[in-house]
Amino acid sequence: MRPVERDLLRFKEIVRGEVKKRAREFLTREELLGQMEGRVVSIPLPQLEVPKIVYGEPWGEGLLGGGPGAEGLGPGGHIPVAELELEEFLDLMGEALKLPRLRPKGEGEVTEEAFRHTTIARKGPRGLRHVRRTLKESLKRSLFSGEYREEDPRLVPEREDLRYKAPKAKPRPHAQAVVLFALDVSGSMREEELSLVRTLSFWITLWIRRHFPRLERRYLLHDAEAWEVSEEEFFKAREGGGTRLSSALLLAEEILKAYPEAFYNRYLYHFSDGENWHGDTPVALEALGRLLPSLALYGYAQVQGPYGQGRFLEEVEEALGEREELAAVEVRGREDLALALRRLLGG
Numbered sequence: 001m002r003p004v005e006r007d008l009l010r011f012k013e014i015v016r017g018e019v020k021k022r023a024r025e026f027l028t029r030e031e032l033l034g035q036m037e038g039r040v041v042s043i044p045l046p047q048l049e050v051p052k053i054v055y056g057e058p059w060g061e062g063l064l065g066g067g068p069g070a071e072g073l074g075p076g077g078h079i080p081v082a083e084l085e086l087e088e089f090l091d092l093m094g095e096a097l098k099l100p101r102l103r104p105k106g107e108g109e110v111t112e113e114a115f116r117h118t119t120i121a122r123k124g125p126r127g128l129r130h131v132r133r134t135l136k137e138s139l140k141r142s143l144f145s146g147e148y149r150e151e152d153p154r155l156v157p158e159r160e161d162l163r164y165k166a167p168k169a170k171p172r173p174h175a176q177a178v179v180l181f182a183l184d185v186s187g188s189m190r191e192e193e194l195s196l197v198r199t200l201s202f203w204i205t206l207w208i209r210r211h212f213p214r215l216e217r218r219y220l221l222h223d224a225e226a227w228e229v230s231e232e233e234f235f236k237a238r239e240g241g242g243t244r245l246s247s248a249l250l251l252a253e254e255i256l257k258a259y260p261e262a263f264y265n266r267y268l269y270h271f272s273d274g275e276n277w278h279g280d281t282p283v284a285l286e287a288l289g290r291l292l293p294s295l296a297l298y299g300y301a302q303v304q305g306p307y308g309q310g311r312f313l314e315e316v317e318e319a320l321g322e323r324e325e326l327a328a329v330e331v332r333g334r335e336d337l338a339l340a341l342r343r344l345l346g347g
Helices: 003-021 023-027 086-097 131-145 191-211 245-258 281-294 312-320 334-344
Strands: 040-044 081-085 109-121 164-174 176-184 214-222 226-229 265-272 297-303 326-331
Touching: 003 023, 003 040, 003 081, 003 086, 023 086, 023 334, 040 086, 081 086, 086 191, 086 334, 176 191, 176 245, 191 214, 191 265, 191 297, 191 334, 214 245, 226 245, 245 265, 245 281, 281 297, 281 312, 297 312, 297 334, 312 326, 326 334
Parallel strands: 176 214, 176 265, 265 297, 297 326
Antiparallel strands: 040 081, 109 164, 214 226
């Protein structure tokens, strides 16, 4: 291994160590939340010491923006960043936060064709020439024509003897998933609570997509009634009034009819402060009872606001707490995000 390759591996190990050490910090960094749609993640590493190249006599600590208070800054005073593939970054975050691996419930719908070189063709690129089959054809031709001599068994393939490996399409079942996010936008949910929901929704989406590349997402808002919105509207909408938690569950039940459980791993996440209209909880629990058997997971996150919270979390756990498809958690602030994320993913 060349020195530069050894140094590169060492640098990658340092970056991986920083990601695992600061996983809880990365969980809430807004700049990371905006760049995850790409395949590469830029990780700020202010603790990373930048090498200083000096020719001749040293100029002092301030050569590349160094000096007291500026350690770890790159040229121009910028914080050094390292780039990681999204998949590797998520694996490191998952390892550090102990996020569970998601297992498909079924094989899924046949949606893709895999190509394998399992057949033989008379034409093809030189790189796919099949030597054994070519020599076999050459031998057959020599025997039939009487050209083959045992005392000199050399074979000289001609154009008609050439054989090549050829691809053959084969349908391949592909596991897929759908995730519904339902958000309570009644008057008791403030910007801070919505920010916690945004962070959790973002990481839940990334983690599920890590396991199910074919992922569909749907978004619901509700107060006393529920309606479907786009992903962009989901985090911008502000409503008021009362809350009927059953409205979101009933609409989710209707939407999920388009995603048969035989072909989809179905996830439903519901965020609320737990306040509910008097008399609505039995309706919500009845809807949940119908939904749970068909879901990979129902995640309910009860976010505590400035005015306290309702009792829906307790009522769900009392009625359905033993069901393995249920993951309910209380979120009181950013310090709870790591644990809440793990629980909501079934950990």
